[in-house]
Amino acid sequence: MKIKNSPILLSILFTLLALVFPIISGAIITVKNINSLSTIYLIHFAAFTCGILVTLWIMKKSKFSLQDFGFRRFKAEAWMVVIVISELIAFFNGLTHKDSFSVQYVFTLLLFVIAVGICEELIFRGLIFKYLSAKGLKIAILGSSILFGIGHLANLASGADLVMTLLQITYAFLFGLVCAEIVTKTKSIIFPIIWHATHDFIAFMTDGEPTVLAVSIYIIHCMVLIGLSIYFWRALFIKKDAMKLKNTESYV
Structure with missing residues (x-):
């Protein structure tokens, strides 16, 4: 079986590709014993920027156009307000690293998260989603989401707590599920990149000790994602299937 003819195998390889860049940057930080947050963010930024370039190169070499991977404009819709409000709720937890706030810190953090958002969305909602679409949209949505969640297992290698990592995997799956549904609905990858x-x-700015408030906000975020995933799934598949069934019955 040739790799290029196997969407599932390709998707697994693309998932491994997504893990290469944070592993390399993490290794550099560990070996050099770097403690400055700004420097850490810059190293991660450089690694993920390399990831973006490699991913774009793969896209250009593929049989698909950049538009096929979701490089299209999108229109503002009402459900976006729900996402904005849910993200702003995190600020009720307060700001973290207050003593280290500086223009340099915020700027390097911004560079880092933008690079992560672009790189991971291009891989999971771009490459993986597009290739899995050959197996059907439902498989593309669920498959890319599962791989996105599994990809966060890499956090264990950096010494992250097992329970927190499992929670992150669950959240990542739900987040990936909604993003994949948004790509399916809008045919655009732009909003998921911005959202990611x-x-x-916001997570880096507000993340702190796991207090009751912090856990409550986390649960609210998960509930919002579950609600959005059901909303989009019904709009994309259940309502359409019902319409097809109704049209078929009208001809009987």
């Missing part, structure tokens, strides 16, 4: 980068930026 914004979410990470």
Whole structure:
């Protein structure tokens, strides 16, 4: 079986590709014993920027155009307000790293999250989603989301807590599920990129000790994602299937 003719195998390889860049940057930070947050963010930014370039090169070499991968404009819709409000709720948890706030810190963090948002969305909602679409839209949505969640297992290699990593995997799956549904609905990858980068930026700015409030906000975010995933799934498949069934019955 040739790799290029196997969407599932290709998707697994693309997932491994997504893990290469943070592993390399993490190794550099560990070996050099770097403690400055701004420097850490810059190293990660450089690694993920390389990831973006490699991913764009793969896209250009593929049989698809950049538009096929979701490089299209999107129109503002009402459901976007729900996402914006849910993200802003995180600020109720307060700001973290207050003592280290500086223009340099915020700027380097911004560079880092933008690079992560672009790189991961191009791989998971771009490459993986497009190639899995050959197996059907439902498989593309669920498959890219599962791989996105599994990809966060790499956090264990950096010494992250097992329980927190499992929670991140669950959240990543739900987040990936909604993003994949948005790509299916809008035919554009732009909003997921913006949302991904914004979410990470807010998370870094507000992440602190796992207090009752912090856990409550986390649960609210998950509930919002579950609600959105059901909303989009019904709009994309259940309502369409019902319409097809109704049209078929009208001809009987």
